[in-house]
Amino acid sequence: MKKETEGYLMAALGMHIASVICYFFDIMIWFSLMMTLVFLSFALKSERSE
């Protein structure tokens, strides 16, 4: 795995954790959930690129 991919994956994990924190503090979580998918797609893209 590329370093860049790992970074994107961990950023996605961070967004995922953020959504749970937001849930327990009554903050809307759709933003962090969508950003999770966005960072996952970045990870896939960076891994597949040359």
Place this chain on the structure above:
Amino acid sequence: MSNDSNFEYSMIPCIIGVIFGVFFSWIFTAPYLPDLYPMMVYGMYMLGMIFIIIIIIVGYIKIDKDYWLVFSSLWLFVMLLWVMFAYVIYDGINIFIAWWRSNLLFNTGLILMVFAFGVLAFWGLREYYYKRCKELD
């Protein structure tokens, strides 16, 4: 977990992700924004449905059987997204909202379960990439 993962590097984007995720989610709950929600929410609802359909089709046709757990976890995660978008749409589903909010213990368990599935998906993806990289080497 493979030995060649570099946690020293990867913890930084994770922590930044948590901070930014909470911060911007909090910003988006500002009182002047809810007027904009219906447009955004319906758009994302449609995107979520498209995502689900694509993941199911691609999962059945293309994905290696050994990694079914990873992609079924991702699928459950997207299903949660879909439910959460419904949670944001207040008009027309007040009965659902009332049910959702009245079962606090159930909700908490559900969220933790889906959270566990999400972590599992990330873990599986990492393993998948390490294995694929070794195959490519």
